[in-house]
Amino acid sequence: MSEVFLDTETTGLSFKDGHKIVEIACIETDDLIPTGKIFHKLINPKRSVPNEAFKVHGFSEEFLRDKETFDKISDEFLNFIENKKIIIHNAAFDLSFLDGELGLIKKEKINKKLVIDSLEVARNKFPGTSNSLDALCKKFNVDLSRRTKHNALLDCELLREVYINLLDAKEPKFNLSNNTLEQKIKKSYDYSKTIIKISDEEIKKHKAFLKSELKKNFY
Numbered sequence: 001m002s003e004v005f006l007d008t009e010t011t012g013l014s015f016k017d018g019h020k021i022v023e024i025a026c027i028e029t030d031d032l033i034p035t036g037k038i039f040h041k042l043i044n045p046k047r048s049v050p051n052e053a054f055k056v057h058g059f060s061e062e063f064l065r066d067k068e069t070f071d072k073i074s075d076e077f078l079n080f081i082e083n084k085k086i087i088i089h090n091a092a093f094d095l096s097f098l099d100g101e102l103g104l105i106k107k108e109k110i111n112k113k114l115v116i117d118s119l120e121v122a123r124n125k126f127p128g129t130s131n132s133l134d135a136l137c138k139k140f141n142v143d144l145s146r147r148t149k150h151n152a153l154l155d156c157e158l159l160r161e162v163y164i165n166l167l168d169a170k171e172p173k174f175n176l177s178n179n180t181l182e183q184k185i186k187k188s189y190d191y192s193k194t195i196i197k198i199s200d201e202e203i204k205k206h207k208a209f210l211k212s213e214l215k216k217n218f219y
Helices: 049-059 070-081 091-105 120-127 133-139 152-168 181-194 198-215
Strands: 003-011 021-029 033-042 085-088 116-117
Touching: 003 033, 003 049, 003 070, 003 091, 003 152, 021 049, 021 070, 021 091, 021 152, 033 070, 033 152, 049 070, 070 091, 085 091, 085 152, 116 120, 120 152
Parallel strands: 003 085, 085 116
Antiparallel strands: 003 021, 021 033
């Protein structure tokens, strides 16, 4: 089963208080290796963006005004995540907004059985410590230099690196059921086993070289 790393940015902390999603990003992976497929949308929340939220993600009401609304991108989003394992950091927060938005347009909510909360994974592994995405990036030496503002797409990339470390799977395993990949790996092994025959003339020159060099005092 493929995975999707998902993150959102919002106008505030609670959908029930009238806050809305302003950005959704998803990165698809296969056995934690990026497939190159992403879903990324900026969304018009059709409401004001409080200054506190603007300071977090940098998206103003004016900037978002000409973007699509959630109902316009919902089908594309649902198709992208369909039947995939969904990995979210602090899943309860993002799901409350996604389910809230989907409920408003009479769409089916996200299947919780497919969701993995990386925050819970981190809390089980490192109880009693800060397990925010920033803290985990620092713990695993994941580069945070690009994260001047919260950005859903960048946070998905960071989360993938963190999640690999949480699973102690720093080098994701290749899917060897892929015949093309099997052939490439086999070819590399065959190459490493190739025996190159040295000619008699090359052996003669090599012996002569060693005799002349060993007479020198290297010290």
